[in-house]
Amino acid sequence: xxxxxxxxxxxxxxxxxxxxxxxxxxxxxxxxxxxxxxxxxxxxxxxxxxxxxxxxxxxxxxxxxxxxxxxxxxxxxxxxxxxxxxxxxxxxxxxxxxxxxxxxxxxxxxxxxxxxxxxxxxxxxxxxxxxxxxxxxxxxxxxxxxxxxxxxxxxxxxxxxxxxxxxxxxxxxxxxxxxxxxxxxxxxxxxxxxxx
Numbered sequence: 001x002x003x004x005x006x007x008x009x010x011x012x013x014x015x016x017x018x019x020x021x022x023x024x025x026x027x028x029x030x031x032x033x034x035x036x037x038x039x040x041x042x043x044x045x046x047x048x049x050x051x052x053x054x055x056x057x058x059x060x061x062x063x064x065x066x067x068x069x070x071x072x073x074x075x076x077x078x079x080x081x082x083x084x085x086x087x088x089x090x091x092x093x094x095x096x097x098x099x100x101x102x103x104x105x106x107x108x109x110x111x112x113x114x115x116x117x118x119x120x121x122x123x124x125x126x127x128x129x130x131x132x133x134x135x136x137x138x139x140x141x142x143x144x145x146x147x148x149x150x151x152x153x154x155x156x157x158x159x160x161x162x163x164x165x166x167x168x169x170x171x172x173x174x175x176x177x178x179x180x181x182x183x184x185x186x187x188x189x190x191x192x193x194x195x196x
Contacts, residue, residue, distance in 0.1 A: 023064075041058055090108070120167060160173040
């Protein structure tokens with residue numbers, strides 16, 4: 001991974017350590033770390049000033065980490081791994097960032113392609129699918145890990161998912177083969193209905 005100064009356009013640092021493709025890179029809410037997750041099954045925390053690795057978490061299952069997200073309140077890191085073959089769809093792991101220990105896991109029935117956390121850090125949304133012809137959105141209570149809603153209207157894997165800043169809406173995007181891509185918007189007040 002490389003870090004660039006957005007004003008000058010010059011490279012100011014490099015982060016080297018993953019032994020496989022890096023799938024996600026984001027900043028911790030407190031700004032202290034650059035957080036990266038990859039197909040080597042690790043999530044790594046890099047010092048924002050020195051660009052040195054300070055901590056590493058190893059996924060429970062080693063198919064590699066696809067999506068990952070830090071909750072807005074900075075308490076939780078959520079990672080998702082896709083199983084390589086069915087019936088193993090992968091796993092969602094919730095890590096406590098105060099202790100850097102695994103708090104709990106969620107085992108969805110579908111492959112995990114994307115993750116998002118609501119702005120109040122209460123809900124976790126997962127996008128994925130059973131196969132490339134059938135996509136699904138699931139919503140979990142982040143405190144308990146229990147599923148609270150599921151939507152199966154996408155025609156392909158859900159590759160991108162995001163809550164609106166006010167928490168009223170969830171937006172999901174799917175498309176695998178390139179000819180059936182779509183974006184759907186879900187109302188979070190009722191947790192019901194079809195996305196449009």
